[in-house]
Amino acid sequence: MAVRAAVAGASGYAGGELLRLLLAHPEVEIGALTGNSNAGQRLGALQPHLLPLAARVLQETTPEVLAGHDVVFLALPHGQSAAVAEQLGPDVLVVDMGADFRLTDAAAWERFYGSPHAGTWPYGLPELPGARAALEGSKRIAVPGCYPTAVSLALFPAYAAGLAGPEAVIVAASGTSGAGKAPKPHLLGSEVMGSMSPYGVGGGHRHTPEITQNLSAAAGEPVTVSFTPTLVPMPRGILATCSAKAADGVTAESLRAVYEKAFADEPFVHLLPEGQWPATASVYGSNAVQVQVAYDADAGRIIVISAIDNLTKGTAGGAVQSMNIALGLDETTGLTTIGVAP
Ligand SMILES: NC(=O)C1=CN([C@@H]2O[C@H](COP(=O)(O)OP(=O)(O)OC[C@H]3O[C@@H](n4cnc5c(N)ncnc54)[C@H](OP(=O)(O)O)[C@@H]3O)[C@@H](O)[C@H]2O)C=CC1
Numbered sequence: 001m002a003v004r005a006a007v008a009g010a011s012g013y014a015g016g017e018l019l020r021l022l023l024a025h026p027e028v029e030i031g032a033l034t035g036n037s038n039a040g041q042r043l044g045a046l047q048p049h050l051l052p053l054a055a056r057v058l059q060e061t062t063p064e065v066l067a068g069h070d071v072v073f074l075a076l077p078h079g080q081s082a083a084v085a086e087q088l089g090p091d092v093l094v095v096d097m098g099a100d101f102r103l104t105d106a107a108a109w110e111r112f113y114g115s116p117h118a119g120t121w122p123y124g125l126p127e128l129p130g131a132r133a134a135l136e137g138s139k140r141i142a143v144p145g146c147y148p149t150a151v152s153l154a155l156f157p158a159y160a161a162g163l164a165g166p167e168a169v170i171v172a173a174s175g176t177s178g179a180g181k182a183p184k185p186h187l188l189g190s191e192v193m194g195s196m197s198p199y200g201v202g203g204g205h206r207h208t209p210e211i212t213q214n215l216s217a218a219a220g221e222p223v224t225v226s227f228t229p230t231l232v233p234m235p236r237g238i239l240a241t242c243s244a245k246a247a248d249g250v251t252a253e254s255l256r257a258v259y260e261k262a263f264a265d266e267p268f269v270h271l272l273p274e275g276q277w278p279a280t281a282s283v284y285g286s287n288a289v290q291v292q293v294a295y296d297a298d299a300g301r302i303i304v305i306s307a308i309d310n311l312t313k314g315t316a317g318g319a320v321q322s323m324n325i326a327l328g329l330d331e332t333t334g335l336t337t338i339g340v341a342p
């Protein structure tokens with residue numbers, strides 16, 4: 001019997017990418033689609049690439065509309081998911097693509113998001129140590145942020161193996177869809193085109209505590225994170241350049257061996273052959289993650305670079321992958337590692 005799934009936030013970028021993936025998922029039947037300001041609109045007017053759903057009309061995001069589904073995906077702005085989720089029954093699988101349930105530290109939540117902490121749900125990054133076990137059979141999933149997905153996958157093996165010092169430095173570039181579809185002055189075409197710019201500099205970005213949480217868990221001790229995001233003129237993609245001081249005794253060979261082992265059985269994470277570097281174009285529209293490692297002997301640092309599609313592995317693909325695990329389906333169902341090129 002098909003898994004009936006509702007999508008709240010179906011007019012947005014994350015909701016649209018999720019629907020693209022669910023349309024290709026053999027076990028899922030798409031149920032209610034909801035929006036906010038666009039409720040009452042035809043989906044075809046808002047997401048014209050989703051042809052099979054073009055005639056569907058967006059409904060209001062209410063508990064009544066979302067009732068009667070096996071899975072409810074929440075692709076809503078931060079802070080909007082908790083109120084909706086608490087009105088959904090305990091038997092429904094709720095997959096939150098926003099940030100509301102990602103952090104374990106209530107004080108960090110309040111500092112970075114400025115509202116009361118709603119709680120913590122099993123974290124939808126299956127590749128992290130222990131994550132799959134927590135997702136299996138779960139009725140609640142917190143899908144990671146896009147930058148934390150790229151960065152945590154890049155650095156957790158080094159921390160878990162004790163190869164990296166406790167201060168991680170990360171500079172990551174994101175395409176503009178990461179900022180969502182709602183109009184924002186800094187995302188006007190004339191501001192973004194032909195330019196690359198930093199934002200959230202100096203520890204202010206709300207993904208800093210999420211990255212810190214993941215790397216500290218992998219290390220088994222506190223890790224501090226210097227995270228600088230940048231905006232680049234492309235619609236999709238994240239390239240994360242991550243580095244940390246190498247622990248004593250690290251060599252290029254030992255570093256590579258740790259990453260080969262960490263990702264050997266991962267269906268979506270690919271350690272590239274030596275000499276080949278991750279590129280966002282290679283993972284466009286796919287759930288794949290490209291990773292490459294280097295040991296800079298002169299600087300005494302390890303460098304790990306990862307590339308993801310922020311909308312696919314960075315949100316909707318990660319959500320589907322985690323849903324599959326929670327429902328006991330093959331983890332890769334409905335997901336592809338095949339990108340679009342050129
Ligand atoms: N874009 C990305 O790369 C990623 C996004 N995410 C997360 O996914 C979530 C959605 O992001 P994204 O799709 O980019 O954002 P968008 O701005 O593109 O879409 C937001 C969606 O939420 C709906 N919405 C807005 N306000 C409300 C409200 N008060 N109640 C109910 N629905 C509301 C909008 O409806 P309407 O259009 O009808 O007003 C729209 O469907 C966010 O939490 C984001 O952090 C996570 C990882 C990556």
Ligand SMILES: CC(=O)N[C@@H](CCC(=O)OP(=O)(O)O)C(=O)O
Nearest residue numbers: 099145146147174175176178179
């Ligand atoms: C380019 C850009 O603006 N990106 C967003 C991150 C989007 C994302 O993945 O994260 P959330 O799910 O936490 O919103 C930002 O920096 O706020």
